[in-house]
Amino acid sequence: MDKAKPFAIYRASGLYRRFPTVIHTHPYRRRDGGWILFSTDVSADHLDSITFFTGHETYVVDAWRVGPYQVLLIGGELTPDHRTVIDALGLDCADLRALPDLSKPGLAVFDMDSTAIEIECIDQIAALAGVGEAVSAVTERAMLGELDFEASLRQRVAALKGTDVSVLDDVKANLPLMPEMAALVASLKAHGWYVAIASGGFTHFSDDLQHQLGLDYAESNQLGIHKGTLTGDMEGAVVDAQRKADILTTLAQQYDIAPENTVAVGDGANDLIMMDAAGLGIAYHAKPTVNARAQTAVKYSWLGGVLCVLSASLRAGRISWQPR
Numbered sequence: 001m002d003k004a005k006p007f008a009i010y011r012a013s014g015l016y017r018r019f020p021t022v023i024h025t026h027p028y029r030r031r032d033g034g035w036i037l038f039s040t041d042v043s044a045d046h047l048d049s050i051t052f053f054t055g056h057e058t059y060v061v062d063a064w065r066v067g068p069y070q071v072l073l074i075g076g077e078l079t080p081d082h083r084t085v086i087d088a089l090g091l092d093c094a095d096l097r098a099l100p101d102l103s104k105p106g107l108a109v110f111d112m113d114s115t116a117i118e119i120e121c122i123d124q125i126a127a128l129a130g131v132g133e134a135v136s137a138v139t140e141r142a143m144l145g146e147l148d149f150e151a152s153l154r155q156r157v158a159a160l161k162g163t164d165v166s167v168l169d170d171v172k173a174n175l176p177l178m179p180e181m182a183a184l185v186a187s188l189k190a191h192g193w194y195v196a197i198a199s200g201g202f203t204h205f206s207d208d209l210q211h212q213l214g215l216d217y218a219e220s221n222q223l224g225i226h227k228g229t230l231t232g233d234m235e236g237a238v239v240d241a242q243r244k245a246d247i248l249t250t251l252a253q254q255y256d257i258a259p260e261n262t263v264a265v266g267d268g269a270n271d272l273i274m275m276d277a278a279g280l281g282i283a284y285h286a287k288p289t290v291n292a293r294a295q296t297a298v299k300y301s302w303l304g305g306v307l308c309v310l311s312a313s314l315r316a317g318r319i320s321w322q323p324r
Contacts, residue, residue, distance in 0.1 A: 004182035006190040007067030007304060009311050015063040015070060018044060022063050033061045033073035035082075038308040039091045039301060042070045046089055054081045066308045067183065069301065073312065087299065094296045094309045100261045100279045102310045105192050107257045109248045109274065111266035112199035112206055112220065114143075115284050118176040121201050122156055125171055129163040144287055145269030150238045153200060157223065161232025165225055168204045175205060179302040185213045187307050194255050198247040200239050200270055216255075219247055244274040265306055266290075282306055 016022050037046075037058075047058040062073035078095045086093045100106055113120045126135035135156045142152040185195050196217035197206050203222050210218035221239050224231035237243070244264075252262050264271065264278035267286040275281025275294050283294035284303065291297040298305035 004186045006187035007183055007307055009064065009066050009307075009314065011064045015065070015072075019047075019060040019063055019072065021060050033096065033312075034076050035074050035078035035093055035095050036071055036308065036312050037074055037086065037091055037093050038066075038069050038071040038305065040068050040070065042072055042091065046091060047072075049089060050082065050085050053085045054079065056082070064311065066311050067180075067304050069304055069308050071308050071311060090300050092298055092301050092305055092308070094312070096312050098260070098280060098295065099313050100263055100310060101313045102191050102193075103314060104261055105194075105255070105257055106188075106261040106263065107194045107196070107248070107252050107255060108188050108263040108265065108306075109196045109198050109244070109251065109278070110264075111244075111268065111271050111274075112197050112201045112209065114178075114267045115265060115271075116178055116181050116197060116209060117205070118178050121171055121175075121205050122153075122160075125160060125163065125167055126156070128167045128170060129160055131159045135159055142270070143268040145272075145289060149200060149270045150240050153221070153238060154234070157230075157234055158232045160223075160230045163230045165228050165230065168202075168223070172205055172208055175208065180304040182213060184303045184307055185215065189214070194251065194257065196247070196251055198239065198244040198274060200244070217247075217251055219243075241270045241273040244271065245277040248274055248277050263306070263310070265303075280309075282309065 050058045056076060059075040060072050061075045064071050078093060110116045120139055123132065123136045123139055126132045138152050138156050141147045142149055188195050194216045196215055197209060199206050199220035201220045203220050206218040206220040219239060222235040224233040224235050248262060248264055252259055260279040262278045263280045263282060264274040265282045265284050266275065267284050267290065269290060272290065272293055280296060281294045283290045283297040286297060296309055
């Protein structure tokens with residue numbers, strides 16, 4: 001694939017005309033913004049709706065762009081009422097407490113299935129193997145945290161016994177990246193960050209993504225193969241929720257990254273321990289239970305929303321970054 005270009009982060013005069021309160025805000029006050037609102041299109045009507053339904057004035061103290069996204073820095077506190085209204089409007093928001101610093105070296109660790117890529121690989125393999133419905137039902141319950149991850153994974157892999165290994169190549173040949181994943185990786189690396197995948201999926205796919213995206217590290221599970229067919233078992237220890245967290249911690253130490261400058265991004269219950277271990281855990285298009293427990297959630301934006309959140313660390317006069 002062609003090399004993706006990083007997202008530019010910059011102030012735009014059009015946003016100042018749309019939200020004139022920014023012009024009248026003293027630069028020092030911009031440091032007082034408590035949360036951000038972001039989307040590809042945020043309007044003054046959106047702000048009026050938030051003000052009306054929450055009873056709190058939605059006052060914009062700064063504004064900038066991250067690639068195709070508009071990011072507004074809002075004064076005051078992000079309340080549960082704000083979140084309810086913003087959710088109804090189909091916009092994203094984030095509290096800025098414990099925000100990693102994009103201008104310093106950092107580490108971002110991503111889940112793979114339904115986060116870095118659009119599919120659950122095991123469900124695709126199972127569909128081609130003729131056991132798709134049974135495996136998908138178990139996957140869904142595991143993502144919701146209703147089943148023990150390792151036990152459910154072994155159950156699903158056992159259902160693949162006898163499947164020709166060519167099925168793995170068929171799935172890999174049609175591996176759809178999550179929209180903006182390549183640009184997000186390019187953006188993070190352009191800012192001096194390390195990027196990795198920690199996945200309960202399989203090496204056949206994570207190794208390919210590592211090469212394709214230029215990731216610094218990728219770890220997942222190894223499917224057992226004998227004489228060209230899947231054995232129904234896995235080789236080595238399973239990458240479960242705790243192992244994902246351990247990968248993040250170990251990589252941060254290896255790369256000499258401060259714990260508070262690490263980010264974990266995922267969509268399932270199996271990602272929560274890793275999110276808790278990171279300086280900032282971001283739920284991405286996740287299950288409601290995961291959104292509720294994560295520090296931050298990107299619900300409507302694509303993966304560029306992760307960079308929108310991190311870009312807020314560049315505020316107070318330092319937002320002006322163009323990819324080279």
